[in-house]
Amino acid sequence: MTDFFGWVILIPLIGAALTILLGNRLDPLVGLATSVLTLGAVFGLALNVWDLGEQRYAIGGWIVPLGINLYADGLSVLMLLMTAVVGLFVSLYSAGYFEPGSDREGWTEKEAFWPLWLFLWAALNALFLSADLFNLYVTLELLSLSAVALIVVAGGARALTAGMRYLLAAFLGSLTYLFGVAFIYASFGTLDLFNLAENIEGTSVALTAIGLMTVGLVLKTALFPLHFWLPQAHTSAPAPVSAVLSALVVKASFYMLVRLWFEAFPQTIDPSAGQFLGILGAAAIVWGAVQAIGQRRLKLLIAYSTVSQIGYLFLVMPLALAPLVDPGSLTPTWSFDAWRGGIYHALSHALAKASMFLAAGTVLYALGHDRIADLRGLAERLPMTTLAFAISGISLMGLPPTGGFVAKWLLLRASISSGQWWWAAVIVLGSLLAATYVVLVLRQMVQRGDEDLELRPVPKVMEVAAIGLAVCSLVLGLRAIEPLEFLEIGGPFLPGTGE
Amino acid sequence: MSQFTLYALASAGLFVLSLYSFITYAHLLRKILALNIMSSAVFLLLINVALRNRGEYPDPVPQAMVLTGIVVAVSTTAFALAIARRIYSSIGTTSLPNEEDLE
Numbered sequence: 310m311t312d313f314f315g316w317v318i319l320i321p322l323i324g325a326a327l328t329i330l331l332g333n334r335l336d337p338l339v340g341l342a343t344s345v346l347t348l349g350a351v352f353g354l355a356l357n358v359w360d361l362g363e364q365r366y367a368i369g370g371w372i373v374p375l376g377i378n379l380y381a382d383g384l385s386v387l388m389l390l391m392t393a394v395v396g397l398f399v400s401l402y403s404a405g406y407f408e409p410g411s412d413r414e415g416w417t418e419k420e421a422f423w424p425l426w427l428f429l430w431a432a433l434n435a436l437f438l439s440a441d442l443f444n445l446y447v448t449l450e451l452l453s454l455s456a457v458a459l460i461v462v463a464g465g466a467r468a469l470t471a472g473m474r475y476l477l478a479a480f481l482g483s484l485t486y487l488f489g490v491a492f493i494y495a496s497f498g499t500l501d502l503f504n505l506a507e508n509i510e511g512t513s514v515a516l517t518a519i520g521l522m523t524v525g526l527v528l529k530t531a532l533f534p535l536h537f538w539l540p541q542a543h544t545s546a547p548a549p550v551s552a553v554l555s556a557l558v559v560k561a562s563f564y565m566l567v568r569l570w571f572e573a574f575p576q577t578i579d580p581s582a583g584q585f586l587g588i589l590g591a592a593a594i595v596w597g598a599v600q601a602i603g604q605r606r607l608k609l610l611i612a613y614s615t616v617s618q619i620g621y622l623f624l625v626m627p628l629a630l631a632p633l634v635d636p637g638s639l640t641p642t643w644s645f646d647a648w649r650g651g652i653y654h655a656l657s658h659a660l661a662k663a664s665m666f667l668a669a670g671t672v673l674y675a676l677g678h679d680r681i682a683d684l685r686g687l688a689e690r691l692p693m694t695t696l697a698f699a700i701s702g703i704s705l706m707g708l709p710p711t712g713g714f715v716a717k718w719l720l721l722r723a724s725i726s727s728g729q730w731w732w733a734a735v736i737v738l739g740s741l742l743a744a745t746y747v748v749l750v751l752r753q754m755v756q757r758g759d760e761d762l763e764l765r766p767v768p769k770v771m772e773v774a775a776i777g778l779a780v781c782s783l784v785l786g787l788r789a790i791e792p793l794e795f796l797e798i799g800g801p802f803l804p805g806t807g808e
Numbered sequence: 809m810s811q812f813t814l815y816a817l818a819s820a821g822l823f824v825l826s827l828y829s830f831i832t833y834a835h836l837l838r839k840i841l842a843l844n845i846m847s848s849a850v851f852l853l854l855i856n857v858a859l860r861n862r863g864e865y866p867d868p869v870p871q872a873m874v875l876t877g878i879v880v881a882v883s884t885t886a887f888a889l890a891i892a893r894r895i896y897s898s899i900g901t902t903s904l905p906n907e908e909d910l911e
Contacts, residue, residue, distance in 0.1 A: 466899045491853040
């Protein structure tokens with residue numbers, strides 16, 4: 310058996326270093342090779358976890374508490390796979406988007422993109438494999454720094470301001486989280502997630518700590534009303550960067566929240582705290598979608614759609630933590646459904662949103678603008694891009710046969726069976742609103758436009774990458790069995806253990 | 809009141825003060841400074857824990873966390889300052905402009 314842990318993190322790091330060292334003509338080649346190899350390493354790790362269950366790996370042979378342990382279960386493997394699949398298509402797209410041989414002065418967008426993107430990827434992989442509170446903090450910081458750098462490197466007042474606002478929000482969020490970690494260590498003397506799960510007690514210090522960590526992470530995940538930094542940050546960046554930020558980066562802090570809430574502190578957290586996050590999530594779903602409907606620019610519309618879709622993730626907390634009416638030792642089935650639905654939503658949103666941002670990037674590339682009112686005739690001229698937008702839109706609405714449907718169906722089932730029909734109402738309303746903003750764009754695209762519309766020729770790989778991701782989000786809907794089974798490996802809830 | 813509680817309250821006070829400054833001041837340098845003071849509040853708490861957990865020697869784990877934390881804070885500060893300078897040279901303000909003003 311090979312240890313894939315190291316490679317999953319090392320390959321993108323080595324790739325990043327190579328893109329700095331080698332000339333920038335080779336950058337797309339090195340970037341693509343790195344993406345393929347990383348996907349391979351993640352696949353290897355996934356097979357190991359599939360065959361043998363949860364895996365632990367002590368870096369350098371040093372065991373806890375002196376060393377750092379890496380940990381992989383079904384959840385981390387799915388997150389890694391999501392990152393690798395989105396990552397591969399983003400790299401493919403970027404190979405066309407940042408055309409070789411542009412000779413601008415200084416450290417250009419194109420030169421900076423590859424190393425920063427691969428560093429970001431390495432940070433994401435390290436985060437998904439971390440199992441202690443402090444390591445999670447460090448990897449989250451690495452992630453934020455590379456994400457902000459990817460935004461500001463585009464230059465210009467808009468990108469700089471958006472990047473600065475993002476950096477300040479991210480810095481504040483991580484410090485709040487770290488303050489909570491310090492309190493946890495002060496009370497329980499451990500940072501390891503699983504160690505903590507056994508030792509934690511519901512003292513007032515522990516509850517304060519959980520509160521601080523949650524607020525910090527919620528700010529980083531851009532849950533309403535702390536989403537103020539997201540729309541500008543995600544739209545000022547070049548297309549591949551927007552895709553990565555919306556699809557993957559916000560999921561990292563959400564992943565940490567899920568780990569903390571369901572694995573480290575499940576006995577300590579009061580269900581009413583979950584209800585509170587659920588209410589914020591519901592507000593996000595409605596507010597984000599209404600804002601999206603009112604946007605005039607395509608990229609901003611998609612960014613507000615992210616604000617809305619993030620809301621769904623937070624419905625997991627009230628649904629999975631809903632207690633049994635007749636409390637017993639059994640896990641209610643709705644906890645299992647809600648947890649799987651939430652994670653599945655994270656996966657399918659990643660694929661659909663990345664595809665959508667890449668398609669929007671192609672539109673911007675070809676037309677030179679992304680005003681929704683002037684998208685007429687695009688379906689004829691860029692049929693593949695329009696199709697990618699349509700398929701990913703269907704996944705966001707949650708219609709079959711897409712991944713979004715599976716996720717929303719599980720969440721709906723959880724809300725009905727736990728007797729909380731109001732969350733079901735929000736989910737359905739959110740889908741209707743999503744249908745509205747997707748159709749508003751598609752209606753423009755399929756209208757007959759000017760015959761002599763001047764389009765900048767689009768490299769084929771860009772269109773292929775967007776449609777590839779859209780197809781993946783269909784596959785996630787058609788073959789949901791394996792991913793869902795992965796979630797049982799080391800998951801906090803097991804199937805069939807309760808009524 | 810034990811020494812530990814005193815220091816813990818001091819770091820909580822420092823945290824709240826810096827949060828207040830971060831929210832109320834628009835000047836970017838002030839915001840960045842506020843976040844640095846906030847880091848100090850966190851580090852103070854951690855060092856405090858290291859001191860309390862000492863047997864023969866202070867607990868090394870929180871000290872390692874502070875060291876790493878300082879590295880992270882320094883690099884984030886440097887990066888934030890660099891962006892603040894770029895903002896000043898490109899639009900001539902020392903605070904973040906409203907989105908509408910950038911149209």
